[in-house]
Amino acid sequence: MNFIITATQDAVKHLYNQDIDETVINLQETRKEFEGQVTIVVFPLVRFSKKSPEQTADDLGKFLQENVKEVEGFNVVKGFLNLSIAQSYWINLFNNQLLADDFLSVKLNGQKVMVEYSSPNTNKPLHLGHIRNNLLGYAVSELLKADGYDVVKVNLVNDRGIHICKSMLAWQKWGNGETPQSTGLKGDHLVGKYYVVFDKEYKKEIEALVAAGNTEEEAKKNAPLIKEAQQMLLKWEQGDEEVVQLWKKMNGWVYEGFDVTYKKLGVDFDKYYYESNTYLLGKDIVEEGLSKDVFFKKEDGSVWIDLTADGLDQKLVLRADGTSVYITQDLGTAQMKYDDFHMDKSIYVVGNEQDYHFKVLFLILDKLGKSWAKGLHHLSYGMVDLPSGKMKSREGTVVDADDLIAEMVETAKQKTEELGKTNDFSDTEKETLYSTIGLGALKYFLLKVEPKKRLLFNPAESIDFQGNTGPFIQYTHARIKSLLSRADYQFSIDKTAITQLSDTELELIMLLAKYPHELAEAAKAYSPAYMANYLYEVAKLFNKFYHEVPPIIKEENAQVKQYRLNICKLTADVIKRGTQILGIEVPERM
Structure with missing residues (x-):
């Protein structure tokens, strides 16, 4: 919607003789209870108009309607200017941009980012908490890749x-x-x-x-x-x-x-990095810190840093006997990783029980003058609980990752067979499908929640073919692929074929157009939940579209049929690309 931003700048210049920066202009999607598709939040602009929000909105609305061909109407609700954008704009956007080969492609930004995740101990199997860590780390890595970063995925193994x-x-x-x-x-x-x-x-x-x-x-x-x-x-x-x-x-x-x-x-x-190779690192950094007066030595020979002025406390960085503590090792490992890859950003995917540790680590590196310290980020995430309660590895009450995966696949098998839709599948196809559904349910359930939130994981609830679940999105994709197959779909565009959209068609095109924005926001926030919930909205709206329009296969107007099949194809592509980023496979049929 850059043209609206530019036009609003022109309007403020023409009406109030003021030059404004585009960052002052806040665009939102119009709320469903009001007419229009795009809303300008007028409150930041009243200091230029010296008028009430309502009068300012009315001035702007009239100017935009008279001077911008895409704006065919407006209405004012308090300090919000709701614009009705011509259908021709959305049809052209769909034909020329959304159906273009590069709509879902990666545009490289020239920056390198490291994502460290998993980081298991070698004294026990991976468990449910590790699953959230691994899925989160992988999905964030793929989000950043899709947003144009050169991504390095690393695993620091605690093997000593x-x-x-x-x-x-x-x-x-x-x-x-x-x-x-x-x-x-x-x-x-x-x-x-x-x-x-x-x-x-x-x-x-x-x-x-x-x-x-x-x-x-x-x-x-x-x-x-x-x-x-x-x-x-x-x-x-x-x-x-x-x-x-x-x-x-x-x-x-x-x-x-x-x-x-x-x-x-x-x-x-x-x-892979191994603590057995890195645990002695950091002593040189301690010496560096002493020489810069960042650290100080106590009478017993132990080395500390005083962070009380920063609202923290004093932190031990080397024991009196000269042995390392965790922070010593992490200082050395951080330097080693930067020396190896020279990344612009480095993300640590670690549970929120380590929040304080990473505050201290990043602050020390910054005080040591490490230019790359500003690019360090702790992606803190909440623990995963089960209905049965907390897990304890040493007591053998942990929820083993392999057992949970097997349970998810078995539950997917039972629920799918109850629906009776796999009777014509071979045994191999069935096993692949059950694995795809079971893992898709697990991954989606864990990723749809904001990382910082603690979550309660109920395996039975996650496998449902309705509602905000992985299988619902997978089923939507399979439904589209089946439709395209039955229609013997071949891609083509007739840019003059369609001049009018139904409300649901317009809504779906607008939602699909938001994919690059949703991807960028998810990558910026390091939150796969943004992408997961966007995909659910796409799947939900597609099913509404599918039920509201007349049967597409039976559509006699070839141009209308082709156009609607193009909408179906783009929806399937968006779902497939988005789920791929989340590490979720979508079947061609189910």
Whole structure:
């Protein structure tokens, strides 16, 4: 609607002899209860007119109607000027822009962005919380790609530390040489099993020590198992060959398991970083910070930064014994990632329990004078709850990602077979369809909610062929593809064929025209929810259009039939492109 912005600038110049910037002009879609399609918010313009909002709106409306051929009428509601745009404008827009080859194409912006997501621990399988992280990270990456960025997807794997040693030690003590091959378990499941075993045995030792007269805190510190795990970590850090080999073997099992889950989820990475390679990084940055007086050293030799003036607190960046803390490692890793890729922006997809950590990390890097620190962003997201309550990995009550995926596919199978619409599908086609629907339901349910919001995930509710769900959007796409196939559709445009649109046709063309704007807004906000809910509106409105117009297949006027089939084709293309960005597949038939 650039022509309305330009025309409004001309109107203010002509009527009030004032030059205004286009940023002053606020355009909105006209509310459905009023006549028109585009609304100008007049309140910011009264300082130029020196008149009431209503009089200013009336002045502008008359000028635009007289001087802009696309504006065929207007009405004023308080400080809002509602414009009726000629049907010829929307028909030309549809024919010349929306049906053009480049309408859904990517226009590169020359900027590089890194998205870090997944970041699992190698002591347990991926769970429901990881699923939200992975789907969010992948969808944000694809949104940014579609908005023109050169995107690098990275995964920083937490493959070292006391939690890893707990699984290793438990397997060593009670595993009897079990392997993924001998048990038939995925490697990450096998290692996760021994993380749970460790916790159970550790609790037994704590109980025994408490019964012998120790306090609970003393018992937690002095239990033989935790001391052995700490000793194992020390040996790993010293490069003990036996411990390192066990670590490599068990991590190898986990990576093979993760790869299977990542493939099921349809997510990928361009680069992996491993904490075992990065945990010593950052010490040089600490020295740099000391030399710049950004950090200070306490009497015991520990190094700190004072952020109280910034509303935070004092933060330890190096222990007195010279060992790193998490923030040290993250400072070094941030520098390493920038050195590797020189990106303009870097997005960390991490749960909101780390909000404070990232405030501190970004502030320190900024105080160190890192030019790239301004481009760092923490995409904070809320936890996922189930109707049954919270999850705890160490107690084995976690909702396993693989189990949830399998449950979603099975539920999709049951609900689809109840409808009886797959009787002519082969067994292979059925299995592919059930997987597509089940995963589409899971992904859409998790992505349609704003990232910052905590959400309650109910698998049964997510698979519904009506309402704001993935399967409803998938079904709409399949319905369109079936229609196009039955119509033996071939693309062509007759730009003189149509001169009049029904209300629903006009509404659908306007909504489809918003795709580039919705994409840009979603990318700017790092929010796949924008795109998900836009696609739902498209699917919902298409179904209204489909039911309101006479049967398209039976339309005798060839020009009208072609034009309506073009609307159908564009709708299918928008749905397919949008869902592709979200990592959701849409079937050709279902």
